[in-house]
Amino acid sequence: MSLAEVEALVEVDGLSVDFASREGFASVVRDVSFSLRPGESLGLVGESGCGKTTTALSLLGYRRPNSRIAAGQVRFRGRDVLTLSARELRRIRGRQVALIPQNPATALTPGMRIGNQIEEAMRVHGIGGSRSERADRVHRMLEQVLLPPSARIARKYPHQLSGGQRQRVTIAMALACDPQLLVLDEPTTGLDVTTQAQILELLARLRTELRMAFLYVTHDLGVVAQICDRVGVMYAGQLVEEAPTRELFGNPRHPYTQGLIAAVPSVAAPQRDPVLLRGLLQREKLPQGCLFAPRCDFALTECWIERQSLTTASPDHRVACWRWREVSVPEVAAGRERLDRRPAPVVAEMPLIDVREIECAYEYIRPTRTARRQPLLAVREVSFYLNPRETFALVGESGSGKSTIARAIDGLLTPLAGRILCGGRDITGDVRTRPQQLRREIQMVFQDPDSSLNPRQRVSQIVGRPLEFYFGLKGESRRRRVEQLLDDVRLEPLFAGRYPDELSGGERQRVAIARALAAQPTVMLCDEVLSALDVSVQANVLELLRALQSEHEIAYLFISHDLAVVRSVAHRVGVLYRGELCEVGPVEDVFSSPFHPYTHMLLSAVPEIDITQVLLVVHTDPATSTSASRSACPFAHRCPLKVGRVCDDVEPPWQVRREGHAIRCHIPLEELTERTPQPSGRQTVE
């Protein structure tokens, strides 16, 4: 019996969902059809706003309050869940179809012990028997998701757990009633790479053990390659391509899929030139024909007029494009070789920013009256420098102190020890004590443009204020300069009159960059500027940052947890672990063997568009050890190559491999070369 003959678990048939807007209803999901067999894992990918979450939630018979199902059926084991009553839906939800939401921080009730939260699902559906049997089952669930199955952890509250642990709890909750289908809505998006690798491994194992079907919603193609059998690509509410994972990544047919795959930066192959997807999805200006036509290089007149529905390209492969036969360009998927377009940094006698052994701490609240007021160091003896027109990247997991360092340089946080020099002048200390000139030269761009732009100011005010403040520009000259700056970040002049909530995420980040540019800085501190953006938008903003660097001669301190992005943008890299640098060097040196064991761990955990890749998973949670148990090498408690007592007791030495590249580890470099090979299936760059 072939797979196709197995009765489908879920059949989505012509689903269309509309959202209420001012002008009536707008289509968010358009005529989407797919099916899911028992035990199968289907990925839904696409950029934000493409309708993938809305589609996924419809499998639970859920629609958002201001939406309506315009057409279609969602049959779960033959029954249309969209027509079920609230009572019947309650019987299915959690019991047969369970949801794992994106953000475990908001998915768990803060005032309820996690054991009770897991048990609640069983109690509601009347399974698990008596109270004590249910408690046993809770422990089994915790064990299954690799949390210590003790009564102690069941009695914890969500805030006492790390992000990864919380996501394990939401997985345990979803598994509590043995559902047949799991709907996963970006379950690893907010997590660190190493934690993500752990969760992905867990999900893969659970799927083989419990034979559950997955509908996996994500924007991350690397994750899809890891966990899905089949992939559906959505664009503007339409399913544009659907194929088995191997087929989709090996032989993408739709121009959008090709663009999406090409836009993903890669840790393994940094030399690939991202073939940028032109423009952005503009919902107001969708043509009556192919929705992708405005951004498509292959669009013909007929594409603009008539929309193509999914047609079969090969037995397993469906694509919604008139010209799929012609557009299949294999080189696009493989990527083109390119010359390194990073502008060469200026070799200066004096670094622009010189950070010398700084230590930073946040204010510490005494747990008891008698406790000594001891600061908790977020950054410990960190030194590095930044040359003019250079990009220095700081990488590390959340909580590694990356942002703290940027805040110290920006003067928002005064280091407890150490010095920060700017062009030879000591600038350690609060921003208020700095001269105007210096404040202008150092500008910061934040992760979340939602929070960094004042929602009640128009773009013209946001970008215009630094002009007025630093250069005294007013009236017409200020307006002209604002337009120039908007042009610099590739935005139309008409954006000047808009408010931030009228812009998309990528546009907002551009405005934030324009505001920083307005000050004509020499250094820009970019704190995770890409992580809130879609891949294709990321590629665009990254390209913009590169261009600005050569046009305006700006040095970047680039803070990111995304190693692939760092590899494509940075000249030099510093790897941070719990506030301490463990490897510093030119980007190609850091990204090739020998690695510091932590760098190696990070690199091996990044999922790439490569279904043969095996993620290296290390089963230690960064949050399990506290600062009290700090050992001499901060990484000792998680290190797979730990030598022994020496790691706990003796500060590891900086071993200089070659000019500018140093690794801080007890293991000799020759041995590191052997024991930290280039991550699976990747060619060395040298």
Add this chain to the structure above:
Amino acid sequence: MTGRVGSRVPTRRLPTTLRVGGTILIGFFLVALTVPLWAPYSPVETVALPFKGASLDHPFGTDVLGRDVFTRVAYGTRIDLLLSLTSTVIAVLLGAVIGLASGYIGGWFDNVLMRAFEAIVSIPLLILALLVIAAAGPQYSGSLLLLTAVVVLVYTPRVARISRAVAVDLVTRDFLTVARSRGESTWSITRRELAPNASGVLLVEFGVRAGYAPILIGSLAFLGFGVRAPTPEWGLIISENRAALATTPVVVLAPAAVLAMLIISLNLATDGLARYLGRTAVRTP
């Protein structure tokens, strides 16, 4: 999915609340401006027998001294609008600046100021007002300046507390960090960054407070500490005529109804305005 918040963009149409409230308010202003041109009688002269009921000549009846209540109420619009609007505007502006700055600065400054304001707020309105009037001394009794000052003093701490809450909510946002690291002064941050985000809250606050100001002023007049007779002021009119509540209720109820109408229209108008201006930092996803 991070859907764009299209529904928050203000609509071109004015909200109904703003249109209704605004129309009534404009009516009040017209009356205040033009009353001498069309008032049938003088507000301070006896024109008929006391406590006559409503008639065509005297739509609101006549008061204890035989003055025309309609004329007195119409003239009262001037003093009530003037007093309540100026005092509330001052109180809201002052309270907003103090509250926003205090919330932004934080620390002991914020602590001391807010505890002091809480102490003031904990004193019942009228008692506080009477205390201030008593402290000012008899020479200021009934002066408009003193009454304005009383309302400002009573309202400012309340407005400040609400504004502070807005500022505290915003203080962790990165756009404030940006402004701070640019070297903006506290005043500039309060005015440019914080105030626009508080405007919705402040407008509603203004509507409620401006509506209650005539009640406060009226209560003081009622107790004999407000505007001096024979000045036509609504609270005073109600107070003077209260003896007739059982016999000719119209002379008390009509001014009371007019007062109620002012309060309602102020609330409607400011609520609608806040809605029309729309955008606040606190967004619904």
